[in-house]
Amino acid sequence: MLKVVVVVGVPGVGKSSVLAVATKKLSERGYRVRLVNFGDYMLEYLRKSGVVKSRDQIRSLRLATQLEAQKVAARDIRSEFEALPGDRVIGIVDTHAVIKTQLGYWPGLPLAVLQELKPSVIVVIEASPDEILSRQLRDSGRYRADLSSRETIEELLQINRYYAIASSVISGAALRFIQNSEGCVEIAAEELIKVVEEI
Amino acid sequence: MLKVVVVVGVPGVGKSSVLAVATKKLSERGYRVRLVNFGDYMLEYLRKSGVVKSRDQIRSLRLATQLEAQKVAARDIRSEFEALPGDRVIGIVDTHAVIKTQLGYWPGLPLAVLQELKPSVIVVIEASPDEILSRQLRDSGRYRADLSSRETIEELLQINRYYAIASSVISGAALRFIQNSEGCVEIAAEELIKVVEEI
Amino acid sequence: MLKVVVVVGVPGVGKSSVLAVATKKLSERGYRVRLVNFGDYMLEYLRKSGVVKSRDQIRSLRLATQLEAQKVAARDIRSEFEALPGDRVIGIVDTHAVIKTQLGYWPGLPLAVLQELKPSVIVVIEASPDEILSRQLRDSGRYRADLSSRETIEELLQINRYYAIASSVISGAALRFIQNSEGCVEIAAEELIKVVEEI
Numbered sequence: 041m042l043k044v045v046v047v048v049g050v051p052g053v054g055k056s057s058v059l060a061v062a063t064k065k066l067s068e069r070g071y072r073v074r075l076v077n078f079g080d081y082m083l084e085y086l087r088k089s090g091v092v093k094s095r096d097q098i099r100s101l102r103l104a105t106q107l108e109a110q111k112v113a114a115r116d117i118r119s120e121f122e123a124l125p126g127d128r129v130i131g132i133v134d135t136h137a138v139i140k141t142q143l144g145y146w147p148g149l150p151l152a153v154l155q156e157l158k159p160s161v162i163v164v165i166e167a168s169p170d171e172i173l174s175r176q177l178r179d180s181g182r183y184r185a186d187l188s189s190r191e192t193i194e195e196l197l198q199i200n201r202y203y204a205i206a207s208s209v210i211s212g213a214a215l216r217f218i219q220n221s222e223g224c225v226e227i228a229a230e231e232l233i234k235v236v237e238e239i
Numbered sequence: 240m241l242k243v244v245v246v247v248g249v250p251g252v253g254k255s256s257v258l259a260v261a262t263k264k265l266s267e268r269g270y271r272v273r274l275v276n277f278g279d280y281m282l283e284y285l286r287k288s289g290v291v292k293s294r295d296q297i298r299s300l301r302l303a304t305q306l307e308a309q310k311v312a313a314r315d316i317r318s319e320f321e322a323l324p325g326d327r328v329i330g331i332v333d334t335h336a337v338i339k340t341q342l343g344y345w346p347g348l349p350l351a352v353l354q355e356l357k358p359s360v361i362v363v364i365e366a367s368p369d370e371i372l373s374r375q376l377r378d379s380g381r382y383r384a385d386l387s388s389r390e391t392i393e394e395l396l397q398i399n400r401y402y403a404i405a406s407s408v409i410s411g412a413a414l415r416f417i418q419n420s421e422g423c424v425e426i427a428a429e430e431l432i433k434v435v436e437e438i
Numbered sequence: 439m440l441k442v443v444v445v446v447g448v449p450g451v452g453k454s455s456v457l458a459v460a461t462k463k464l465s466e467r468g469y470r471v472r473l474v475n476f477g478d479y480m481l482e483y484l485r486k487s488g489v490v491k492s493r494d495q496i497r498s499l500r501l502a503t504q505l506e507a508q509k510v511a512a513r514d515i516r517s518e519f520e521a522l523p524g525d526r527v528i529g530i531v532d533t534h535a536v537i538k539t540q541l542g543y544w545p546g547l548p549l550a551v552l553q554e555l556k557p558s559v560i561v562v563i564e565a566s567p568d569e570i571l572s573r574q575l576r577d578s579g580r581y582r583a584d585l586s587s588r589e590t591i592e593e594l595l596q597i598n599r600y601y602a603i604a605s606s607v608i609s610g611a612a613l614r615f616i617q618n619s620e621g622c623v624e625i626a627a628e629e630l631i632k633v634v635e636e637i
Binding site: 240350359360362400401404405407408409410411412413414415416433434437438 | 500501502505508539541542543544545547548549550551597600601604605607608
Binding site for chain 3: 103104107141150
């Protein structure tokens with residue numbers, strides 16, 4: 041019995057740390073866990089198709105091409121999850137509910153993607169705007185320049201919630217918000233584990 | 240000509256009272272009204288399938304089973320409505336746009352349910368957080384413990400709106416918010432009747 | 439290569455002015471631009487079917503009839519766009535994410551419409567509540583009475599955002615908010631042009 045868990049969060053909430061801890065613990069508790077990054081699968085498809093050479097080029101593609109890559113990535117991920125042996129299989133997808141670009145917001149979990157992924161639950165990792173801001177400053181190389189003011193972060197957190205809710209209604213998946221407070225990554229990871237186990 | 244009206248609201252808004260008054264009045268005005276509780280149909284399906292014995296057990300089911308039960312319930316309700324004779328038939332579904340559980344939010348009107356129900360309108364019964372709180376205190380046996388603070392209720396009212404809007408966009412149904420203020424159940428019922436008659 | 443751009447906005451944001459400027463400039467820059475009003479296509483279909491004689495009668499139609507007209511309008515618009523010759527074709531649809539009526543909110547871009555239109559991007563033209571209010575007062579003949587208070591406008595702007603986000607998730611289209619500040623229609627139009635060119 042496969043459970044697909046989609047984990048989203050705006051840049052700077054500490055999603056990767058929570059996922060690293062949760063994945064390790066779930067494996068220790070006897071689950072067969074496979075954690076994949078959605079963007080990696082999109083990139084792989086676009087590279088194989090000869091469309092791009094690097095990740096940076098994806099954002100400048102035509103929307104139709106990006107949508108096709110999203111759909112194929114979702115299908116590939118679901119297939120890979122379904123091929124995993126065992127009866128305690130958990131497929132975790134590290135992705136975004138919405139991606140903010142210079143041109144606008146881009147849905148990370150549109151209908152076409154959800155119909156392929158068939159997630160059991162969408163988990164939204166959140167943090168306070170101040171914590172997000174300080175994580176971004178610490179790690180400024182990783183983040184986009186447009187995420188610099190407190191107001192922008194607050195707005196993005198709100199928009200992110202609306203996007204996640206729409207994706208939940210489209211897919212029928214449950215939706216869970218988890219706060220990742222500074223220094224409490226273990227607590228956030230335990231909350232995620234509980235959701236994954238009980239959903 | 241069948242009209243399907245979906246009525247939702249968070250626990251404590253007084254949805255049942257509004258529905259009781261509106262249903263009685265619509266019948267008196269010559270409509271053939273059938274009011275069904277969505278959860279009853281889910282429970283009936285799950286009982287028949289031998290999956291659960293009581294309503295309390297539904298929440299602990301795997302999400303995939305719950306989704307299947309939701310879909311079957313929606314199909315059964317629509318079939319029952321369509322079988323009603325006459326030309327002034329109104330099917331009213333008492334349900335939720337979103338259900339808050341220990342594990343997270345669960346969509347009550349996802350795409351799969353809406354494609355079966357084909358509602359003409361989604362009506363959201365609302366009340367002020369204070370009124371909801373006092374109704375919950377008066378009738379504490381019926382409500383879940385997680386609905387106890389004013390902030391939690393305010394948040395749930397907001398989330399409920401977002402869920403209802405997403406369900407409206409998916410289904411193409413109109414969306415109406417109706418305030419059910421303390422002591423004014425007749426007014427709320429009349430507003431509901433007007434929507435049902437004119438939509 | 440056809441790009442379909444859906445432009446929405448609540449009454450009074452100055453959508454028509456932005457569209458007029460943007461359409462003219464895009465044509466001057468060598469694009470084949472076709473700007474259509476969604477409501478006109480609905481009206482044309484309903485007139486041909488003998489259902490209504492004037493635009494005012496549309497709002498009093500049964501929801502099922504309106505939904506059918508929406509779907510046909512979307513299909514007709516897409517077909518017309520696809521028939522345009524050339525390789526720099528831009529189809530712009532002037533419409534609404536949500537329409538407020540006496541009976542409730544009515545989705546302008548439900549799933550059934552989006553599946554036909556297949557937009558690349560949904561652009562939401564916005565303005566401050568005060569600017570919207572003063573535009574409505576200046577041009578009071580054009581606007582519905584229900585848009586008269588500042589609070590009502592603020593709420594409608596919010597609801598409009600939620601509707602647009604849900605439509606973005608359903609369609610996979612990008613979503614862009616553009617502020618049309620008083621006296622700055624050229625700036626708003628340039629932002630729209632940039633989105634249209636680069637998406």
